Amino acid sequence: MKWVKNMTHRVRRTMPLLPISIVMQLTELTARQIRYYEEHELISPARSEGNKRMFSLNDVDTLLEIKDFLDQGINIAGIKKIYALRSQPTIEKTAPQTITDAELRRILRDEMLNSKSFDRGGIRQGDLSRFFK
Amino acid sequence: MKWVKNMTHRVRRTMPLLPISIVMQLTELTARQIRYYEEHELISPARSEGNKRMFSLNDVDTLLEIKDFLDQGINIAGIKKIYALRSQPTIEKTAPQTITDAELRRILRDEMLNSKSFDRGGIRQGDLSRFFK
DNA sequence: TTTTTTATGTTAGAAAACCTAACATTCGTT
DNA sequence: AACGAATGTTAGGTTTTCTAACATAAAAAA
Numbered sequence: 001m002k003w004v005k006n007m008t009h010r011v012r013r014t015m016p017l018l019p020i021s022i023v024m025q026l027t028e029l030t031a032r033q034i035r036y037y038e039e040h041e042l043i044s045p046a047r048s049e050g051n052k053r054m055f056s057l058n059d060v061d062t063l064l065e066i067k068d069f070l071d072q073g074i075n076i077a078g079i080k081k082i083y084a085l086r087s088q089p090t091i092e093k094t095a096p097q098t099i100t101d102a103e104l105r106r107i108l109r110d111e112m113l114n115s116k117s118f119d120r121g122g123i124r125q126g127d128l129s130r131f132f133k
Numbered sequence: 134m135k136w137v138k139n140m141t142h143r144v145r146r147t148m149p150l151l152p153i154s155i156v157m158q159l160t161e162l163t164a165r166q167i168r169y170y171e172e173h174e175l176i177s178p179a180r181s182e183g184n185k186r187m188f189s190l191n192d193v194d195t196l197l198e199i200k201d202f203l204d205q206g207i208n209i210a211g212i213k214k215i216y217a218l219r220s221q222p223t224i225e226k227t228a229p230q231t232i233t234d235a236e237l238r239r240i241l242r243d244e245m246l247n248s249k250s251f252d253r254g255g256i257r258q259g260d261l262s263r264f265f266k
Numbered sequence: 267t268t269t270t271t272t273a274t275g276t277t278a279g280a281a282a283a284c285c286t287a288a289c290a291t292t293c294g295t296t
Numbered sequence: 297a298a299c300g301a302a303t304g305t306t307a308g309g310t311t312t313t314c315t316a317a318c319a320t321a322a323a324a325a326a
Contacts, residue, residue, distance in 0.1 A: 019313080020313070020314095021181065022150050035314090036274070049282090050314090051314065051315095052314075053313080053314085054155070153283085154283070163304080165302090165303055166302080181311085183311040183312070184286095184310080185311070208301075209302080210301095
């Protein structure tokens, strides 16, 4: 059943399983960086009863993507807006967005013009496909 | 490429990612039980630098299977032998095994005759398929 | 150029999670 | 009754993670 399959997939990718130490290894980010990105609401890891962060595979994917964006010279504000746009572009007719598409384009262009090193390798999509299906 | 696919699969299932607290939730076993099974070499979780146990998805699968075997009245010695047989049955012509198949059958029969409650539900294979692909 | 801001490093102190080892308990088996 | 297997419980110690604060380098703004 297709639904079950997708459901299973979603569950296993969103289940908070990993402690920060493992996420550090998987992403090669420092704890400081990971916490900083959370502080800026780019990720929202679950918490254990004792308040320890527990990360899902989706969180790890997002972190790898964030790392890639940062490497490309995009700053956190930019990444934040990209995610904001991603989360609700399905219906055009929805309430007027806080940021227009034009504004996004401007932001991205500005980032591009201001960034120093800008010759990336291939289109390295940040994800966990090296480790997980 | 088939090889890559299998390789990826193996890596993601054997990578030590999970702390014992998560494994407890996933398996509904106590820390004491998990450590006891390790003591009897039914599992061999990796260790962090600071000596904390880190479990793979395979470990979790095995634990669920152990739980199932125990529920069926098979004791740890029996489970151990089952695993020992599993690990080298590919070639018939190999060096004479420590335990013969006949011996295994006897063991299993004994377990069966001695166990009290012996009406299981369906063939509940212990694995993580509810959570992971 | 000077000043701010961003992203990250570092440190300290506290709390949570985990470890090993020992002893206790339950319940079949002998 | 005595024993052994599986698990519970507790104690003391170590590791991991947390928050909060201050430090710093590089980029952006003024």
